[in-house]
Amino acid sequence: MVRAPFELAGYTIQPGQRLQIDVPVARLYTHTPLHIPVEVVHGRKEGPVMLVCGGIHGDEINGVEIVRRLLRSKAINSLRGTLIAVPVVNVFGFLQQTRYLPDRRDLNRCFPGSDKGSLGGRIAALFREEIVDHATHIIDLHTGAIHRTNLPQIRAQLGVGGETERMADAFGAPVILNAELREGSLRHYAQHRGIPVLTYEAGEALRFDEWAIAPGVRGVLRVMRRLGMLTGEQRRRAPSPAELANGSGWARAPIDGILRPKVRLGARVSKDEILGKVADPFGNDEGEVRAMADGIVIGMSRLPLANEGEALYHIARFDEIEEAETAIESFQSSLTPLPDALY
Numbered sequence: 587m588v589r590a591p592f593e594l595a596g597y598t599i600q601p602g603q604r605l606q607i608d609v610p611v612a613r614l615y616t617h618t619p620l621h622i623p624v625e626v627v628h629g630r631k632e633g634p635v636m637l638v639c640g641g642i643h644g645d646e647i648n649g650v651e652i653v654r655r656l657l658r659s660k661a662i663n664s665l666r667g668t669l670i671a672v673p674v675v676n677v678f679g680f681l682q683q684t685r686y687l688p689d690r691r692d693l694n695r696c697f698p699g700s701d702k703g704s705l706g707g708r709i710a711a712l713f714r715e716e717i718v719d720h721a722t723h724i725i726d727l728h729t730g731a732i733h734r735t736n737l738p739q740i741r742a743q744l745g746v747g748g749e750t751e752r753m754a755d756a757f758g759a760p761v762i763l764n765a766e767l768r769e770g771s772l773r774h775y776a777q778h779r780g781i782p783v784l785t786y787e788a789g790e791a792l793r794f795d796e797w798a799i800a801p802g803v804r805g806v807l808r809v810m811r812r813l814g815m816l817t818g819e820q821r822r823r824a825p826s827p828a829e830l831a832n833g834s835g836w837a838r839a840p841i842d843g844i845l846r847p848k849v850r851l852g853a854r855v856s857k858d859e860i861l862g863k864v865a866d867p868f869g870n871d872e873g874e875v876r877a878m879a880d881g882i883v884i885g886m887s888r889l890p891l892a893n894e895g896e897a898l899y900h901i902a903r904f905d906e907i908e909e910a911e912t913a914i915e916s917f918q919s920s921l922t923p924l925p926d927a928l929y
Contacts, residue, residue, distance in 0.1 A: 633667020644679015649727025840873035
């Protein structure tokens with residue numbers, strides 16, 4: 587039986603066809619048209635419709651490279667189902683190298699949006715209607731904020747259905763955070779429509795972090811294999827199973843000053859351990875940043891300049907911290923990148 591064509595944003599994609607689409611968003615005040623770039627790979631055989639998107643925050647560019655490498659992978663040549671790949675959702679922010687839209691709104695707090703609302707609401711509504719509502723599964727690619735980096739991790743709402751947990755387990759990130767849904771986010775909207783969503787967080791804004799990009803590509807391919815969208819075996823040995831964090835929190839700057847870090851990203855820390863010291867430029871006033879619990883550092887500030895109360899170290903807590911440490915060590919040992927064709 588011949589598979590039906592796939593309809594998206596006014597275009598028709600035939601079975602076995604790949605098509606790049608420019609979805610009109612707006613015109614700049616220079617009268618220059620602006621589009622969301624999309625590539626659709628419509629397989630010849632039935633299967634899920636996977637949306638993989640990056641750049642909802644315009645300065646989070648690791649996801650852009652993950653999408654590019656995914657589309658170059660030979661593995662998707664025999665795709666079952668349909669892949670919708672969107673490297674940059676927030677094209678306004680991407681052009682200006684900023685997280686936000688021109689009106690300073692966060693696009694990932696604007697869903698489901700409205701075609702009569704703010705700029706963020708209108709873009710969210712367009713993206714939802716033209717792209718998101720066609721998907722059966724979603725992987726949303728993110729990084730840490732500017733001057734802040736994240737250990738590769740999956741954030742998902744667990745305990746609500748087997749499909750989300752199956753995807754999270756397949757991805758292969760060293761840490762999974764059972765993250766509550768934030769109103770206005772893509773994940774909040776999609777999850778309430780019954781679409782399983784993973785958020786992959788890794789690396790730093792406005793940077794290409796290879797240690798975040800390569801595992802991201804492999805993780806997406808692992809999920810696609812778990813869903814039956816790809817045939818064949820993964821060519822690399824998967825790292826140890828991810829560990830589920832039972833909570834997380836931030837260690838904050840006790841005073842204003844300059845941070846001298848004492849631990850690295852991914853380090854195991856103990857409650858009350860000194861993570862860093864903050865001092866004024868003369869060293870007259872000094873405060874210690876201490877861990878509030880036993881755990882693993884899954885995010886940290888890259889900027890030495892700190893204001894009192896500023897979040898500096900993100901620490902995840904685990905029931906079995908030894909297993910979490912092993913999972914992270916296994917992940918780090920698997921980071922030697924392969925050529926694109928071998929992903």
